[in-house]
Amino acid sequence: ETGVTQTPRHLVMGMTNKKSLKCEQHLGHNAMYWYKQSAKKPLELMFVYSLEERVENNSVPSRFSPECPNSSHLFLHLHTLQPEDSALYLCASSAKMGQAYEQYFGPGTRLTVT
């Protein structure tokens, strides 16, 4: 247990559905991240929130919409996804520990788009 939880752990959705992924961190961190992990590809950073403000959006399609209502919670709203969006979606949080910002990951949501 890293102190970062994600729900649901598995999600199957059709291309016309709307769903949301939830992340919660219990570590008192001040930055939260969404990553996408596809087979054979490096982890791709999608969004960064620092102190509840979005500070990074890595050219992510608008069918992915993040929301950070407070420093402990992060959502990823999904709508009209494509089959190629099927992947493991990982949430992480971080805070400065000495010289470095350590990032801790949640267990991930395995998303399948049919």
Place this chain on the structure above:
Amino acid sequence: QKEVEQNSGPLSVPEGAIASLNCTYSDRGSQSFFWYRQYSGKSPELIMFIYSNGDKEDGRFTAQLNKASQYVSLLIRDSQPSDSATYLCAVQENTGFQKLVFGTGTRLLVSP
């Protein structure tokens, strides 16, 4: 584009041997370097990080950093079958929110 390169493997070592995992990076301004372990179907787990040239030891793990050569490695001593996993190298950008750039990972197989 900032890149982190790792050999995808698999790297096969016998139980009890030293496993050596390597990583190179392109951004000379990078300050901190992380190693994560990821078991199949699970999320990455932070093993250790290093930010100064030289070696840093934590139990059976030693991280080595050479900024001049833009090279970072992870040594696992007395490898165990439970160490079999994919090891991800990540390089932290020197920005206000400290983004991580990940390599594709090296798959390690430790045989009994």
